[in-house]
Amino acid sequence: MIGERNPGCELDLGWLNSVNINLTAVNQLANKIVSSRELKGEYRAAWILKAITLIDLTTLAGDDTNSNVSRLCFKAAKPVSEDLLQTLGFDYSEKSPIHTAAVCVYPSRVEDAVKALKNMGMLGKVNVASVATGFPSGQTPLKTRLEEIKFAVEKGAKEIDIVINRDLVLTGKWEKLYQEIQVMKEACGSEAHLKAILATGELGTLDNVYKASLVAMMAGSDFIKTSTGKESVNATLPVGLVMSRAIKDYHEKMGYKVGLKPAGGVRTSKDALEWLVLMKETLGNDWLTPELFRFGASGLLGDLESSLYQYVTGKYPAGYEFTMG
Numbered sequence: 001m002i003g004e005r006n007p008g009c010e011l012d013l014g015w016l017n018s019v020n021i022n023l024t025a026v027n028q029l030a031n032k033i034v035s036s037r038e039l040k041g042e043y044r045a046a047w048i049l050k051a052i053t054l055i056d057l058t059t060l061a062g063d064d065t066n067s068n069v070s071r072l073c074f075k076a077a078k079p080v081s082e083d084l085l086q087t088l089g090f091d092y093s094e095k096s097p098i099h100t101a102a103v104c105v106y107p108s109r110v111e112d113a114v115k116a117l118k119n120m121g122m123l124g125k126v127n128v129a130s131v132a133t134g135f136p137s138g139q140t141p142l143k144t145r146l147e148e149i150k151f152a153v154e155k156g157a158k159e160i161d162i163v164i165n166r167d168l169v170l171t172g173k174w175e176k177l178y179q180e181i182q183v184m185k186e187a188c189g190s191e192a193h194l195k196a197i198l199a200t201g202e203l204g205t206l207d208n209v210y211k212a213s214l215v216a217m218m219a220g221s222d223f224i225k226t227s228t229g230k231e232s233v234n235a236t237l238p239v240g241l242v243m244s245r246a247i248k249d250y251h252e253k254m255g256y257k258v259g260l261k262p263a264g265g266v267r268t269s270k271d272a273l274e275w276l277v278l279m280k281e282t283l284g285n286d287w288l289t290p291e292l293f294r295f296g297a298s299g300l301l302g303d304l305e306s307s308l309y310q311y312v313t314g315k316y317p318a319g320y321e322f323t324m325g
């Protein structure tokens with residue numbers, strides 16, 4: 001773990017009110033940053049392997065069952081086919097770094113994921129993350145949202161992805177938002193890390209994205225996360241740039257490093273590499289580790305594996321080859 005966990009700080013409304021973000025400038029800068037590096041050959045393959053180790057491999061579907069969650073865990077433990085991995089100079093020995101950072105499931109499926117990873121001897125190497133607090137809308141009473149967190153922690157989740165109450169952002173009720181996230185952090189207990197999903201596609205402006213990022217960090221979030229994957233607009237690079245800037249400002253002022261998790265719609269190797277370039281250029285190499293960066297993704301791994309296959313064989317894989325099933 002890099003440094004101390006973020007304990008949060010007092011709500012600083014003066015800091016929030018000093019914010020004024022220029023949308024055009026953010027869009028231009030995000031484009032400029034991601035086009036500043038072209039990753040090719042061996043270097044690209046290494047970044048793709050890195051991207052795999054940063055995934056919270058996710059299933060958040062109404063028809064999730066023990067069996068698809070167990071398959072997800074197996075894929076998290078061994079994300080690349082063994083022969084492909086060996087050609088790249090790695091294997092699945094005990095100390096192998098090649099596995100995803102976590103699996104991410106609904107609270108009711110935490111027990112299944114814990115059991116499956118335990119059976120493979122991978123629990124702890126691959127964490128179990130659970131969404132909570134009325135995911136994806138957050139529109140349930142606070143009492144129920146807190147109970148959900150406690151339930152997921154009791155079942156063995158070590159990471160809790162809460163959703164914020166968007167109403168509190170859209171109506172400028174920053175104190176209430178701060179208080180809600182603080183009590184959610186308390187409900188996580190001392191071990192489970194809290195990731196605050198801002199649902200940026202529903203926050204209206206980039207000023208609100210920056211302010212909500214700051215409030216979430218002031219309330220003690222370990223990570224801030226873009227989206228649930230269920231909004232009509234999910235993880236975008238301009239939003240990622242604004243959130244990275246908030247993380248940088250918070251680190252400079254308070255001395256604590258908070259992680260970033262883009263989630264929702266991150267599907268291709270190109271998407272993943274653009275995010276990694278953005279992180280390297282804005283926050284630096286410390287944020288290219290699972291302690292401070294995650295991809296929340298249900299459909300990214302197949303494309304990363306397919307890119308590795310192309311790198312090794314020079315051929316495109318058949319469509320059915322790298323699917324989750």
Ligand SMILES: O=C[C@H](O)COP(=O)(O)O
Nearest residue numbers: 228229264265296297298
């Ligand atoms: O938290 C993760 C997201 O729900 C995943 O979204 P996705 O299905 O678009 O990859």
